[in-house]
Amino acid sequence: xxxxxxxxxxxxxxxxxxxxxxxxxxxxxxxxxxxxxxxxxxxxxxxxxxxxxxxxxxxxxxxxxxxxxxxxxxxxxxxxxxxxxxxxxxxxxxxxxxxxxxxxxxxxxxxxxxxxxxxxxxxxxxxxxxxxxxxxxxxxxxxxxxxxxxxxxxxxxxxxxxxxxxxxxxxxxxxxxxxxxxxxxxxxxxxxxxxxxxxxxxxxxxxxxxxxxxxxxxxxxxxxxxxxxxxxxxxxxxxxxxxxxxxxxxxxxxxxxxxxxxxxxxxxxxxxxxxxxxxxxxxxxxxxxxxxxxxxxxxxxxxxxxxxxxxxxxxxxxxxxxxxxxxxxxxxxxxxxxxxxxxxxxxxxxxxxxxxxxxxxxx
Numbered sequence: 001x002x003x004x005x006x007x008x009x010x011x012x013x014x015x016x017x018x019x020x021x022x023x024x025x026x027x028x029x030x031x032x033x034x035x036x037x038x039x040x041x042x043x044x045x046x047x048x049x050x051x052x053x054x055x056x057x058x059x060x061x062x063x064x065x066x067x068x069x070x071x072x073x074x075x076x077x078x079x080x081x082x083x084x085x086x087x088x089x090x091x092x093x094x095x096x097x098x099x100x101x102x103x104x105x106x107x108x109x110x111x112x113x114x115x116x117x118x119x120x121x122x123x124x125x126x127x128x129x130x131x132x133x134x135x136x137x138x139x140x141x142x143x144x145x146x147x148x149x150x151x152x153x154x155x156x157x158x159x160x161x162x163x164x165x166x167x168x169x170x171x172x173x174x175x176x177x178x179x180x181x182x183x184x185x186x187x188x189x190x191x192x193x194x195x196x197x198x199x200x201x202x203x204x205x206x207x208x209x210x211x212x213x214x215x216x217x218x219x220x221x222x223x224x225x226x227x228x229x230x231x232x233x234x235x236x237x238x239x240x241x242x243x244x245x246x247x248x249x250x251x252x253x254x255x256x257x258x259x260x261x262x263x264x265x266x267x268x269x270x271x272x273x274x275x276x277x278x279x280x281x282x283x284x285x286x287x288x289x290x291x292x293x294x295x296x297x298x299x300x301x302x303x304x305x306x307x308x309x310x311x312x313x314x315x316x317x318x319x320x321x322x323x324x325x326x327x328x329x330x331x332x333x334x335x336x337x338x339x340x341x342x343x344x345x346x347x348x349x350x351x352x353x354x355x356x357x358x359x360x361x362x363x
Contacts, residue, residue, distance in 0.1 A: 027044075027117040028117065028334045029118065029120065029144075030043065030120045030327050031120065031121055031330075032324075033086070033087050033092075033101075034177065035088065035178050036177040037051065037053050038053050038086075038098075039323075039324060040102075040109065041328065041331040042111060042331075043120075043334045048328065049105055049109050050323075051066075052068055053087060054067065054084070055083070055085075055094070055097035056070040056074075056077065056084070057082055057083075059078075059081060066104055070083065075220055089179055089197065090126070090178075092138055095141075116145040117144055118144065118145050118146050118147070119139070119144045119146070119148070120333065120334045121149055122155055123149040123150065123151065126195065148334075148337075150330055151190065152174070152326060153183035153190065154185060154188060154190075154329075155329035155333055156295040156326045156329050157293060158329035158333060159324070159325035159326055159330070159332065160293050160317075161319070164185045164187075167187070167290050168186055168286040168290060169185075169285070169287040170184070170186075170292075170293065171183070171184050171287050171291070171292035171293070172184075172295065173295070174296045175294060175296035175298025175301075175304075175322070177199050177200050178199045178201050179197055181195040181196075182194050182271075182272055182275055184287060186283065186286065191279075192279060194275050196271055198268070199298050200301070203298070204221065204224050206260070206261065206264065207228055207257065207261065208221065211237065211239070212242070216241065217240065217241055218239050218240045219238070219239035223238065224237075227252075228257055228301060230302070234251065236249055236252070237249070237252060265304070268308075269307070272308070272311075273311070291315035291317060292308070292316045293316075293317045294319065295322045295325040296323065296325075296326075299318055300322060305318050
């Protein structure tokens, strides 16, 4: 008998049976549509699929490339072609391009299932009624069976390995590409939140402009992004000379990136300090004891955590994988959700009626 079992395992019968069962099982999918990247994670696989949020359109407006190929073509396009970002400032700006990227994600996952998947999404904040209507129309056209909205900062904290429902005064800093949001969670509930139009892409553009002014050299955007995330070693940048048009290399001081981005980091500390000043004394003490957690690809900037600790005077932690913390948190919430997919009250992205009558708590 054991010989037959071993032979079956070697022949892959059980693997095929598992795939056959997964074909009929329901699929829960976590989706994060960011400005720089789209990320998808199947709950039962515990792996994340990521593609750049770039789409290239030709002169007729038809999609010619998407994902990594579109990112590579971004600065190599003909004059009649143009690059598109489906999401701008957490708002859906090009639904057709976003739909194409989501379908590309599902295709790269190589997952086949009979039932339509159920989406787990972070609810974007600050949308106008028209923008909300565009997002709802986009989701209705997706081949999904339903969707569950979750609180983004709560899910990001869960994806960072924390338990926001048990923390009092947790500051979640989401360092996005075009915006930075700060949210204070108290036992899983959002107490304060603010968003500023400044992020990793803004810092990259600022560094690129300074390089062009100081060194008289034009550097491709991917090279500037790599330079920005270089923590140590000799800083070498290669670009096109503005005068001669030739390609040349430039050596930079070790603290060039830190010095260039110092005004932006100082402005971020000032905004966070002003936000914490408006908090109540008890909440401010809770944040001081619990600290802050950095999520988002902007958190990969070397020295950012130390700079925030010095500027704010509180402990700052960084997620192990800050760029994927949100989608991993959504996946974990979906994995622990009941069969009816009803989220706990802390994780629900519902608006609280401040005018409702509050009932006394029983301790």
